[in-house]
Amino acid sequence: MPTSLSRSVKELCRPYRDRSESSACYFNAAFRNIYxxxxxxxxxxxxxxxxxxIEKDENIRSYLEPWxxxxxxxxxxxxxxxxxxxxxxxxxxxxxxFRLALGPAAALFLTDRHMLCLxxxxxxxxxxxxxxxxxxxxxxxxxxxxxxGFQIQKHHGFHTLELQASGAHxxxxxxxxxxxxxxxxxxxxxxxxxxxxxxRG
Numbered sequence: 001m002p003t004s005l006s007r008s009v010k011e012l013c014r015p016y017r018d019r020s021e022s023s024a025c026y027f028n029a030a031f032r033n034i035y036x037x038x039x040x041x042x043x044x045x046x047x048x049x050x051x052x053x054i055e056k057d058e059n060i061r062s063y064l065e066p067w068x069x070x071x072x073x074x075x076x077x078x079x080x081x082x083x084x085x086x087x088x089x090x091x092x093x094x095x096x097x098f099r100l101a102l103g104p105a106a107a108l109f110l111t112d113r114h115m116l117c118l119x120x121x122x123x124x125x126x127x128x129x130x131x132x133x134x135x136x137x138x139x140x141x142x143x144x145x146x147x148x149g150f151q152i153q154k155h156h157g158f159h160t161l162e163l164q165a166s167g168a169h170x171x172x173x174x175x176x177x178x179x180x181x182x183x184x185x186x187x188x189x190x191x192x193x194x195x196x197x198x199x200r201g
Contacts, residue, residue, distance in 0.1 A: 036077060036078060039141065040052065040080045040081070043080060043113070043114065043141060043143065044080075046143050046145070047113055047143065047145060052081070052082065053080075053081040053082025054081055054082075055081055055082075056076070056079070056081045056082075056083075057082075057083065057084060057085065059085070060075070060076060060079060060083075060085045061076055063085060063088065064076060064088070067090060067107075068090065068105075070137070071090050071105075071107040071118060074107075074118050074137055074139070075088070075107060075109060075116075075118065078116060078118060078139050079109060079111065079116065080111075080113075080114070083111040083112065083113060083114070084111055084112040085109065085110070085111055086110045086111060086112065086192055087109075087110045087188070087189045087192055088107065088108065088109045088110065088189075089107065089108055089182065089185045089186070089189060090105070090106065090107035090108070091105065091106060091107075091178050091179050091182045092105050092179070093105040093120065094157065094158045094177060094178075094179050096157045101122075102157050102158045102177065103158050103177030103178065103179075104119045104120035104121070104122060104177075105119070105120045106118060106119035106120065106176060106177075106178065107119075108176070108186070108189060110189050110190075110192060110193055111144075112144075113143065113144055113145075114141050114142060114143055114144055115141075115142040115144060115147070115163065115193060116139065116140070116141055116142070117138075117139070117140045117142070117174075117176050118137055118138070118139050119137065119138050119140075119176060120136065120137060120138075121136030121137060121138055140174060140176075142163055142165065142174055143165075144193060146165035146166065146172070147163065147164075147165055147193055147194075148164045148165055148166040148171070149164045149194070150162060150163050150164060150190050150194070151164075152183065152186070152187070154180070157180075158177045158178065158179065158180065159177070159178055159179075159180050159182075159183055159186075160175055160176070160177050160178075161175065161176050161177075161178060161186055161190070162174070162175050163175075163190075
């Protein structure tokens with residue numbers, strides 16, 4: 001990817017007291033490995049992991065092989081070493097009438113420790129241009145140890161997935177839009193996270 005056009009954002013959601021907070025870091029995607037290693041240390045700290053894994057599961061690369069080039073590469077780069085990929089899905093940008101941009105192209109990953117959402121960075125324009133490639137990406141990590149539930153809000157032309165997290169000091173809500181025809185797959189993926197949380201409880 002051309003360095004001049006590549007910008008990424010990594011976001012870490014967390015509950016804090018009576019409000020929701022998140023931390024975002026903007027950086028040139030050419031140096032994303034540096035920031036990926038840093039965020040992995042933060043995630044290990046949240047999950048009380050003292051001896052972090054170094055190697056990545058090669059099965060993830062095989063799983064993502066048929067995916068679009070962008071999400072295939074970024075999924076491999078952003079998923080922390082030692083993660084076991086349980087499920088994943090992606091969807092294209094959501095375009096309404098008159099090419100109104102309703103939601104970005106995105107991918108959702110469920111691992112044994114986290115949920116990771118990768119979404120195209122929003123354009124400054126309200127309307128989607130034909131054959132325009134979006135180089136920017138926003139990566140949001142959602143620790144499953146904080147997961148408390150989810151809701152799906154249905155709107156005309158798109159749905160919104162709301163993930164809720166809870167902690168000792170408050171709650172957090174993360175939202176991402178997806179196409180209505182992906183609802184069954186989204187619910188299936190999130191239900192796996194809910195089942196795992198209930199089993200731990």
